[in-house]
Amino acid sequence: MKKFISLYFTIVSFLFAQNESSLSGFIYDKTTGEALIGANVFIPNINRGAVSNVFGFYSIPKIKSGIYNVNISYVGYKTYTIKLDLRNDEDKRLNVYLEQDVIQGKEIIVKADSIRVVERLFNKPVSNIELSPKQIQSVPRVIEADLLRTLQTLPGIVPLSDFSSAIYVRGGTPDQNLFMIDGTDVYNPEHAFGLFSTFNTDAIKKVEVYKGGFGAEYGGRLSSVIDVTNNDGNRNFYEGKASLSLLSLSSTISGPIRNIGSISGSIRRTYLDQTIAKWVDEVPDYYFIDGNLKAFFDLNNSNKLSVSYFGSKDNLNFVLDKKRPESLGFDYIWGNQTGSINLRSIFASNLFGNFWITFSHFNSFFDFDDVGVKEDNQINDLTFKGNIQYFYSENFNFKFGFEQKNANGGLKQDFPGGKVDASKSRKLFSFYSSSVWKPNPLWNIEFGLRGDYFFSDKIYKNLDPRFSLKYRLSENANIKLSAGSFHQYANRIPRLFFVSIWTTADSFVRGSSSNHFIFGYERALGEKFQLEFETYYKTYKDIYSYNQNYVADVVPSNYSNDNVPIYNNQKGLFTRGDGYSYGIEFLLRKETGAITGWLSYSFSNTYYTFDGINQGKSFMPRHNRTHAINLVSTIDLNNFINEIKNQSFEKRDKQWILGLNFTFFSGQPITLPSSVYLFTQFPDWEQNKNSLATYPSTINTFNLPYYSRFDFSLTYEIDYDSWKISPYIQVFNLFNRKNVWFIQYKNEIKDGRVKQKIENVNMFPILPSFGITIKF
Missing domain, CATH: 2.60.40.1120 (Carboxypeptidase-like, regulatory domain)
Known part of the structure; x- marks a missing residue:
């Protein structure tokens, strides 16, 4: 072949x-x-x-x-x-x-x-942002450097709260984001109930983020693509890095494999289970561990081979009262394993090919034996895919590719009074092609088409056209347009405490779809600054939310021999809906010099309409953030004055690096109660606070107070001949602003009158931390 x-x-x-x-x-x-x-x-x-x-x-x-x-x-x-x-x-x-x-x-x-800044902007795809490891590491963070929390500082990407690293891109939900590591899908990219992402930033080589309008080579998601490439390794000599923070200890090492390639590996583990959890009874025994291993081989001058592995494990052992051996408790374990084999070949000087075999495995196991509840949730994904780039001429380039995905797994659950056995096997066949036409140096036009054939108990066939256009408006400015259709055949059920459950389209749940329309303007401001403006409109069709009344709507599929109901389909589990999003985004970025970083602003609104909810009227979802402002800056204090005076930089063995991050979000929409009513099962029962219930008003018509936060970090780098040591201190929410997470209502009856107390439940307070990094 x-x-x-x-x-x-x-x-x-x-x-x-x-x-x-x-x-x-x-x-x-x-x-x-x-x-x-x-x-x-x-x-x-x-x-x-x-x-x-x-x-x-x-x-x-x-x-x-x-x-x-x-x-x-x-x-x-x-x-x-x-x-x-x-x-x-x-x-x-x-x-x-x-x-x-x-x-x-x-x-x-x-x-x-x-190459001038405007040229680099012109070469970049629509709605694309690239991040280097240095940029990710420089953003002040919650104890650990975290990829997903760095992405939350970019325009069009917002979080739900401090307690989650999940990202919402241009109105889309977290399951609408395609996460890939070395070409492999990652189904659960979060550690510690969403507090941290599974990506170890020390192992990352580059991150490409597509916020919409992505090319035909990507599919299976509606909103965005986060494509992570890990380091191949140092081919010339061995080098390493070790980091210690309040949360974890991590290490990375890489080096040559003789003269044929290189290898790179990293490992990270939290240690709170060995320290604070042993001293403080209220802290559960919890840890996570993750690691990467990647080997690169030069087979010959035309063929390169890389083998990549990633693994993670979260382990939670929770006991209500550690001092009592008979106290109730449960075990909860979840994690990812991914692997890929990638062959890249130069067939001819103008013909480049990529071929992958990838495997992704996610599992979570919950055991609450004291009350008879067990759960086993698994996903196994074996994928074969290929991509061929043909550089025909200066004016024409072509790309062809295929993907064949084999996914199986599901949810098995035992609980008093019933069982869930929803194990499924699915297949997805995809083919795509795209062409880039450059009629002259001012124009760049790309056409793409992706075809999907999704096989479950019902077959879905779709063709998704993609289109983008770039035009050199002047010596310093470009404009860009993009439009496309996108389909998604997998959804996940979010759960407050447990890891989300992935489900797929079938005869009860249709595949989701979305259309993107994007217009962008880019301008180079001198040789150091770049300004990007984008406006977009997105539609959603057949999106799904968890049915809050599923207990009444879901019926057993059959019964076991001992008359226990068994549930093995998702009929009644979801509520179907449609929606749309629109917005405007600005990004001012500086990537060179003593002062680097970006300033971003976005205005956006999202509206959903779900069957049987809010009387069929549209409403804003909880994650909507109408206004968002982020300022991220890294300052080389040794050369700060030199840059202002336009003088030559000084390279010193000791230098101070200052990191700043300011975040502002408008308040999230919530639903307020419109009234309180009494209920009792029998007329002669005594009325108390448990007899009170609230009745909701129109969904999400009230906004919480605005969210604001300022983060700070200071790093002292000491450079020796063959190694470097970098102690650092950082403060999350430096001014200790009490940002509201949600509102809690406490009702009571006193002297025959209903009294209601309202309390704000806040997000993270001020969180100082420190650590040290050693490079050798």
């Missing part, structure tokens, strides 16, 4: 590209050997270039014979220039190793990419 593909495109290239040359290869970091994502390759003589993909590969096809200067550049690295003599019909392979800016004495020049 591989030989056939290579032969076919080689013949096509020969017929259409005679007497022309091509240039392709990989871009690497000279120190570590890591592939550089988004490096720029530019030929000034003919004003043509390319950008390296997630694997560091680039291709410039159909170059007329001649002698050319080629510039290769990347932010924070020295620009590499080479003169090449390209002859007719030559497929030139050029692998480049870029080195970081060289320190001369005590001065270092920190400069931006030689």
Whole structure:
């Protein structure tokens, strides 16, 4: 198959590209050997270039014979220039190793990419944001550096509360976000009941976030894509990192595998179960552990192989009273395991292929033996997929791909009076293609089409067109448009305490769909600042929420021999609905210099309409945030004044790094009670506070007070010859603002009168923490 593909495109290239040359290869970091994502390759003589993909590969096809200067550049690295003599019909392979800016004495020049800011903006997809590990680490956080909480500082992405790292993207719910790590789907990306994400930031190489309008190569979700690529490892020498915080201890190490590749691994474990939980009875025995392992192999000059593994485990042992052995308690264990094998091949200088075998396993087990409740929830996902990029010419590029997903698992539950056995097997077949047409340097037009065939007890077939357009409005500005259709065949049931349960479309629950319409404007402000503006409109069809009256609506499928009811389908479990979202987003970003970070603002509204809820009228969901402002900044205090005075930077062995994060959200909508009523089962029962019940008003018509928070971090970096130590202190919610989580009502009857007391339940107070990181 591989030989056939290579032969076919080689013949096509020969017929259409005679007497022309091509240039392709990989871009690497000279120190570590890591592939550089988004490096720029530019030929000034003919004003043509390319950008390296997630694997560091680039291709410039159909170059007329001649002698050319080629510039290769990347932010924070020295620009590499080479003169090449390209002859007719030559497929030139050029692998480049870029080195970081060289320190001369005590001065270092920190400069931006030689490719102008507006060019980099133009090359970026619509609604796409890239984050580096350094940017994720620099954001002040709740004890641990956390990817999902960093994403919450970007426009269009909001949290529900301090107590959850789950993200809501442009009105969508958390299950509408596709999380991937090294090409593998991750079904539960959260630790500790949502307080922390499962992604270890020390292992991350790069994160690509698509907030909407993503290309045909992505499917299965309605709102966003969070694509995480882990480090391949240092191919030249061994290096490591160890971190200790109030919550966890983590370590990362990488190094070469002889001269054929590299390996990288990391591990992290919390230790509260071994410390505070043993001293404080109110703290349950809980810990999580996670780890990554990735190996990269250079099979030859045209074939690269990587093998990646990720595993996590959360373990909770809860006892009501630790001092009493007979006290009630339960065990709860959940976690992820993912693995991928990725082969990337250069069939020809203009033909690049990627093929994956991925496996994702999620399981949670709950055992409350004292009351006879047990639960086993599993998902197993084996996927085969491939992607081929064909760089036909300067004006045309093509992409083809397929995905075949095999998923099985479900929920098994034993409880007094019944059983749940909802184990299912599902298959998804997807094919896609897209083409990029550049009629001239001012235009970039992409067409895409994705086809899905989802097989359950009912078959769903859908075609999703995708379209995006980019136009160079001026020397410093671009405009972008995007539109597309998206389908999702999996939903999850959120639960207050337990891990969410994933379900799939079937004869009772239809697959969900959404349409995206996006307009964007980008402008380079000088050589350091970039301004991005986007407005969007999204529709939702056949989305589902948990049916609060499911006890009355769900009926047993059959009965066991001892007459115990068994539930094995989801009829009556969900309430169907539709909806729409719209909004405006601004992002001002600076990525180089002594002061880096971003300022963002978003205005958005989301409305849902569910069958049988709110009399069929639309309402705002709980996660709606009409206004959101975020300011994130990292300041090199040693060179802060130098940047203001436009002077050369000083590189010192000791330096102070200040991190700031300000967040403002408008209040979330909630439902207030409209009245209180009395109820008793018998006329002569005594009335008390338990005889009172509240009747709700119109759903979500009242807003909580606004949310505001200021976070602070200070890091002292001491750089020795072969290692670095970085102690730090950080404070979450520095000014101890009492942000309201929800309102609690306490009713009582006194002297025949109903008295009601209202209490605010607040989110996190001020949380100081400290830690230390050692790099070697």
